[in-house]
Amino acid sequence: MTTTTLNVKGMTCNHCVQAVESALTELPGVERALVDLKANSVAVQFDESVVTIKKMTEAIEDQGYDV
């Protein structure tokens, strides 16, 4: 299990926070995700043998945000 912080552009409200956190935690291998709205970032704890940063990036982009 490892952790990284991704910069996410376009999050403006709690709906965005929920969308990004849910998109991440629904991915197999993602344990926890915590968005910092003011910092435009999301901290993610994940199993790097199961999920890649590329997959997580795509999941966020699918919600309409830039990583």
Added chain:
Amino acid sequence: MTTTTLNVKGMTCNHCVQAVESALTELPGVERALVDLKANSVAVQFDESVVTIKKMTEAIEDQGYDV
């Protein structure tokens, strides 16, 4: 409920991660905490009517880390 990211110096391993996350989540008003070990940071979701950044900083410092 709001979120912030604090920079924490001195975390080197998963024991440090647990110590910092537990110190935060044991505080009333702290909802979630997620350490990024490589980034030397912790993202915290908290109720600002219950707990202050000062209190969270002190809780981390009490564990032997610098904020």
